[in-house]
Every structure is written in structure tokens, then in C-alpha cells.
Amino acid sequence: MKFTQFPRRQYLKGNTPLEAMPRLSVALGGDINLFVKRDDLLPGAAGGNKTRKLEFCIADALANNADCIVTCGAIQSNHCRLTLSWSNVEQLDCHLILEERVSGTYDKNASGNHFLYDVLGAKSKTIVDAGTDMVAAMETKASELRAEGxxxxxxxxxxxNAIGAMGYAVCAEEIMGQLNEMQLNIEHLIVPSGSAGTHSGMVVGMLGCSGNVDISGINVSKKKQPQEANVLKLAIETAEKLEIHKEVTANDIVCFDEYVGEGYSVATDSMIEAVEMFAQHESILLDPVYSGKAAAGLIDLVRKGHFPSGSNVLFLHTGGSPVLFQYMDSFRH
Ligand SMILES: Cc1ncc(COP(=O)(O)O)c(C=O)c1O
Structure with missing residues (x-):
């Protein structure tokens, strides 16, 4: 895939590790061989998946002569933390619009990413109610900034968007390179599916390099059908941008919505079990909102016999562990 035709910053320092999880595999019966792609170890303050997308998005900002960044997310957004982190590196001011998606959960003294926004020095934070039109809210902020010159x-x-999702097409190519080097065949890949860029980019990247790996997304908020539609739409846009001459179809997109629980960011028993299993068997810290729920999906699918016996299954760890510190009560038994 021709990534060089797009502006791109080089935030990655080589490949993230792709490693076996032998103890977790045994703990789950030993019939399935589990592997993990450690995107939690990507560079950028406290790591995580957004760094791959921001290589392209921030490069595009610089190519457009931007002198500041406006972005949005939930009040504990990893994306906002990492956008702020890379904005600092590029010496760009970063303005955050933060949505209180579960009402009553905003606490100005919160731990986790919210605390890190202050440490990293967000230029402004605007807290808005659940259901606010975030695109309009960012546009309002951008207009104010334009009025200031x-x-x-x-x-x-x-x-x-299609610019950011290219970061996960890069990741797909990276994974295939690592698998070839390790002489390892992976049949299934599990990814968290939220705003859809990670899932879409991975589908497009695997298509672009003929990876032939089944990809399943584990939803963190939406129902199956709307999420599959979101992922498909973005995958088609990303494939067009990358000029991939293979069609992305609805058959390429699979989402599971059984692990969301009561809603986005609301703790579930299966998430707590997954976070503890990864920590206690593999010393890997997940997060309660994304990778923890995705891992709950992985564990349940293994237990249910969803993967044929002897399969090699790769889990994409997208990071987010700072948010664990906002959920300490959930883990006190
Ligand atoms: C830690 C973590 N994992 C996974 C995701 C989901 O990725 P995407 O929004 O690209 O679907 C996010 C998104 O914010 C995240 O912060």
C-alpha cells in the first residue's frame, strides 16, 4: 500500500511487539493459542492506538499550516490525551471538547486521562452534555480561534476519518510482516470497535496486503448493525483514499455487541474478569472501557468454542490503562 503519497509524521519507533500469551491460553483451556499485538506500547504519553492515526492527522494539520488543534472525546478520552501529547511535541496548542456521555460522571478532580489533560497542559477544556453535536461544538471552538487570528x-x-484510519492499514501491513518473520499463521484477529477507525483501517490494510485474516470487532457502545454500517462506510472511504483495487463488502465487517453491558464506559463483570486475567496471567494492563471489554469478548468467544480447535488468535491491545485508575472501586473485591 502506498502510504508515502500522504503527509505523515514519524511517531513510531519501529514495530510494536507481537507476542504469545501462553499462560492466558492455558487458563482458557489450552485449545486456542492466543497472541497479542502490543499497541498499548506505542509512543506518546501513556501509549495506545491513536498514535498511529495521529501520524497522518497531525501531518495533515501541519500541511494545512495549522497552528492549533481542536478535537473531542469522552471525558476520559485516550484519543484526547494522545492528541494533546503529540500536539505538545509539534508545539501546537490543543483544545479539547469533552462529552459527559454518562450524566453525573464528570468530576473536575478526576484521575486517569482527565488528570493527564492538566499535566499535559490542554490549552482549553470545554465540557458538554451527552448527546451534544460534537462536530458543531468543535466548529464553534474553531470559529472562536479563527476570530482570534x-x-x-x-x-x-x-x-x-479516512486520514486517521490509514494508521491502522499501516498496522495490518506491520502485523503481516511480523507473522512472516515469525513463520506464524494467525486465523483470527480481535479488535475493539468504537469510533471505527481502528477496525476499518485494519480491514482495509488486511485487504490491501491479502492478509486473509478474519477480523472481528468487539463493540464498546453501539449495537451490532449500526456499528457494522459505520465501520463499512469508513472502510470504503479509506480503501478509496489508499486506491486499493479490491472491494470492501459487508461480509468483511463483523461486530459483536454482547460485551457492551449497560452502555459506553459502564463497568461489566466480564470486563473486570478480563482485566484481571490479562494482568494476573500475562502482566498486561488493559483498560475498563475499550481493551477490557474487547478482551471480555475474546475470552467469551474462546470459551464458547467460536474458534476452531488449535486456532491462533491475535488480540489487538489498543491501550488505555490510565483509565483503570478512575475505576478502582470496580476492582476492590
Ligand atoms: C484504548 C482504546 N482502545 C480502542 C479504541 C477504539 O478505537 P476506535 O475509536 O478507532 O474504534 C479507543 C478509542 O478511543 C481507545 O481509546
């Missing part, structure tokens, strides 16, 4: 660049929530 600034040149803002808006990065959408999760950096999930």
Missing part, C-alpha cells in the same frame, strides 16, 4: 485544524473524535 489562529489557524485551527479539527481532528474528529477518535481521529476516525
Amino acid at each position: 489562529k489557524s485551527p485544524y479539527i481532528i474528529p473524535g477518535g481521529a476516525s
Whole structure:
């Protein structure tokens, strides 16, 4: 895939590890061989998946002569933390619009990413109610900045547009390179599916390099059908941008919505079990909102016999562990 035709910053310092999870595999019966792609170890303050997308989005901002960034997310957004982190590196001011998606959960003294927004020095934080039109809210902020003589660049929530999703097409190519080097065949890949850029980019990337790996997304908020539609739409846009001459179809997109629980960011028993299993068997810290629920899906699918016996299954760890510190009560038994 020809990524060089697009502006791109080089935030990655080589490949993230792709490693076996032998103890977790045994704990789940030993019939399935589990592997993990450690995108939680990507560079950028406290790591996580957005760095791959921001290589393209922030490069696009700089190519458009932006002098500040406006973006949005939930009040504990990993995307906002990492956009702020890379804005600092590029010496761009970063303005955050933060949605209180579960009413009553905003606490100005919160831990986790919210605390890190202050440490990293967000230029402004605007807290808005659940259901606010986030695109309009970012546009309002950008207009205010323009009126002050600034040149803002808006990065959408999760950096999930065709520019950002290319970062996960890069990741697919990286994974295939690693598998070839390790002489390892992976049949299934599990990814968290939120604002959809990670899932879409991975589908497009696997298509672009003929990876022949089944990809399943584990939803973190939406129902199956609307999420599959979102992922498909973004995958088609990303494939067009990358000029991939293979059609992305609805058959390429599979989402599971059984692990969301009561809603986005609301703790579930299966998430707590998954976070503890990864920590206690593999010393890997997940997060309660994305990778923890995705891992709950992985564990349940293994237990249910969803994967044929002897399969090699790869889990994409997208990071987010700072948010664990906002959920300490959920883990006190
Ligand atoms: C830690 C973590 N994992 C997974 C995701 C989901 O990725 P995407 O929004 O690209 O679907 C996010 C999104 O914010 C995240 O912060």
C-alpha cells in the first residue's frame, strides 16, 4: 500500500511487539493459542492506538499550516490525551471538547486521562452534555480561534476519518510482516470497535496486503448493525483514499455487541474478569472501557468454542490503562 503519497509524521519507533500469551491460553483451556499485538506500547504519553492515526492527522494539520488543534472525546478520552501529547511535541496548542456521555460522571478532580489533560497542559477544556453535536461544538471552538487570528485544524473524535484510519492499514501491513518473520499463521484477529477507525483501517490494510485474516470487532457502545454500517462506510472511504483495487463488502465487517453491558464506559463483570486475567496471567494492563471489554469478548468467544480447535488468535491491545485508575472501586473485591 502506498502510504508515502500522504503527509505523515514519524511517531513510531519501529514495530510494536507481537507476542504469545501462553499462560492466558492455558487458563482458557489450552485449545486456542492466543497472541497479542502490543499497541498499548506505542509512543506518546501513556501509549495506545491513536498514535498511529495521529501520524497522518497531525501531518495533515501541519500541511494545512495549522497552528492549533481542536478535537473531542469522552471525558476520559485516550484519543484526547494522545492528541494533546503529540500536539505538545509539534508545539501546537490543543483544545479539547469533552462529552459527559454518562450524566453525573464528570468530576473536575478526576484521575486517569482527565488528570493527564492538566499535566499535559490542554490549552482549553470545554465540557458538554451527552448527546451534544460534537462536530458543531468543535466548529464553534474553531470559529472562536479563527476570530482570534489562529489557524485551527479539527481532528474528529477518535481521529476516525479516512486520514486517521490509514494508521491502522499501516498496522495490518506491520502485523503481516511480523507473522512472516515469525513463520506464524494467525486465523483470527480481535479488535475493539468504537469510533471505527481502528477496525476499518485494519480491514482495509488486511485487504490491501491479502492478509486473509478474519477480523472481528468487539463493540464498546453501539449495537451490532449500526456499528457494522459505520465501520463499512469508513472502510470504503479509506480503501478509496489508499486506491486499493479490491472491494470492501459487508461480509468483511463483523461486530459483536454482547460485551457492551449497560452502555459506553459502564463497568461489566466480564470486563473486570478480563482485566484481571490479562494482568494476573500475562502482566498486561488493559483498560475498563475499550481493551477490557474487547478482551471480555475474546475470552467469551474462546470459551464458547467460536474458534476452531488449535486456532491462533491475535488480540489487538489498543491501550488505555490510565483509565483503570478512575475505576478502582470496580476492582476492590
Ligand atoms: C484504548 C482504546 N482502545 C480502542 C479504541 C477504539 O478505537 P476506535 O475509536 O478507532 O474504534 C479507543 C478509542 O478511543 C481507545 O481509546
